[in-house]
Amino acid sequence: MKITDVRTILVNRYLFVEITTDEGLKGIGESGAWGFLDASKGAVDALRTYLIGQDPLRIEHHWQYMYRCWHFRGAAIMGAISAIDIALWDIAGKYYAAPVYNLLGGRCRDKARVYAHAGGKTTEETIENLKKAKAQGFTAIGHLSPFLDESRDTPYFITHAREMAEAIERIGAYRDAVGNEVDLCIEVHRRLKPADAVVFSRGIEPFYPYFIEDPIGADNFDSMAEVADKINIPIATGERLNNPQEFAMLIKRNAVSYVRPDVCMCGGITGAKKIAALAEAHDLMVVPHNPLSPVSTAACLQIAVSIPNFALLEYPGDDQPALSEKFGATGVENGVLKKDMVKSTFQCTDGFMEIPTAAGIGIELADNLEERFPYRRRGLKTRLHVDGSVVDQ
Numbered sequence: 001m002k003i004t005d006v007r008t009i010l011v012n013r014y015l016f017v018e019i020t021t022d023e024g025l026k027g028i029g030e031s032g033a034w035g036f037l038d039a040s041k042g043a044v045d046a047l048r049t050y051l052i053g054q055d056p057l058r059i060e061h062h063w064q065y066m067y068r069c070w071h072f073r074g075a076a077i078m079g080a081i082s083a084i085d086i087a088l089w090d091i092a093g094k095y096y097a098a099p100v101y102n103l104l105g106g107r108c109r110d111k112a113r114v115y116a117h118a119g120g121k122t123t124e125e126t127i128e129n130l131k132k133a134k135a136q137g138f139t140a141i142g143h144l145s146p147f148l149d150e151s152r153d154t155p156y157f158i159t160h161a162r163e164m165a166e167a168i169e170r171i172g173a174y175r176d177a178v179g180n181e182v183d184l185c186i187e188v189h190r191r192l193k194p195a196d197a198v199v200f201s202r203g204i205e206p207f208y209p210y211f212i213e214d215p216i217g218a219d220n221f222d223s224m225a226e227v228a229d230k231i232n233i234p235i236a237t238g239e240r241l242n243n244p245q246e247f248a249m250l251i252k253r254n255a256v257s258y259v260r261p262d263v264c265m266c267g268g269i270t271g272a273k274k275i276a277a278l279a280e281a282h283d284l285m286v287v288p289h290n291p292l293s294p295v296s297t298a299a300c301l302q303i304a305v306s307i308p309n310f311a312l313l314e315y316p317g318d319d320q321p322a323l324s325e326k327f328g329a330t331g332v333e334n335g336v337l338k339k340d341m342v343k344s345t346f347q348c349t350d351g352f353m354e355i356p357t358a359a360g361i362g363i364e365l366a367d368n369l370e371e372r373f374p375y376r377r378r379g380l381k382t383r384l385h386v387d388g389s390v391v392d393q
Contacts, residue, residue, distance in 0.1 A: 111354060146204070256284065
């Protein structure tokens with residue numbers, strides 16, 4: 001069997017890769033370099049010249065070749081490699097008439113616990129969405145911000161005392177709203193400095209969050225380790241890392257409790273398995289980052305099922321809008337949902353997602369995506385402080 005075509009599909013805010021073989025099998029994957037999809041597409045196009053004519057079943061060899069042939073790597077390139085890798089695993093599963101997880105050692109569990117997204121522009125709106133998610137059966141809810149973000153056009157200023165007090169009080173209100181029957185996953189989006197992260201984390205300890213995600217910038221592993229050493233809440237991080245070596249350094253510094261690989265960014269299913277093994281060797285649990293389309297969910301489920309140290313899977317919801325304000329979504333675009341990208345999605349019941357049983361990763365792209373959902377680039381805008389400096393939001 002040989003690869004005959006590698007096609008990129010830029011639609012809505014997603015980059016999919018479709019690989020075709022001379023036996024008629026097709027595999028799909030997705031790039032997680034969501035802010036730089038044009039660059040990631042260029043990387044896929046460059047790798048196409050290598051892949052044409054190759055045996056698609058030599059997945060590890062192709063991973064090594066693509067990963068090691070670049071003298072300079074980064075998010076765009078690793079997103080491309082990830083999408084290709086997922087598509088190759090999809091082909092392998094279809095070739096052997098088996099779900100991908102059966103090629104990875106088989107099922108470690110019968111279903112995957114997920115955490116839903118809940119947010120809002122006010123505390124009251126967030127609490128309302130929390131209660132809705134609980135009523136739908138979710139036992140873990142995340143993407144919960146302790147900070148209410150205003151428009152990025154509004155200059156930012158708040159005193160330290162007010163910011164900390166309001167953020168801590170808000171987490172307490174979230175806990176009061178759902179009780180202890182729901183685990184809360186707190187998303188800080190790397191907006192705090194280490195000293196502030198320690199103050200905030202100590203303040204929310206009485207509310208027993210499941211974890212605090214990216215309390216500070218993810219680039220400095222030593223600073224993350226310093227924060228981890230001073231607080232009693234598990235840190236979840238890793239979504240901005242894109243190779244096993246970075247995760248190894250993060251883990252070695254005791255800077256993480258819940259490892260967060262993005263299957264569409266960290267080298268695909270192959271890369272995620274390597275990272276999960278590193279985590280397992282250090283008694284750490286894995287919570288895959290999954291903010292993209294249902295194709296990403298399908299790939300994540302293969303990992304969730306096949307590793308022993310899986311904890312939770314992020315699940316933003318297939319009924320959610322495919323676009324957001326970050327992409328300038330207006331009018332008809334707001335009616336496009338994530339589930340519109342594929343022919344069918346997976347069932348989620350009482351906070352657990354069903355395990356795919358179809359061959360491959362278990363999902364297929366919808367027809368005529370490029371005609372139906374034109375590609376939308378993410379706008380370049382970040383918030384500024386009242387003094388004119390850049391703010392992390």
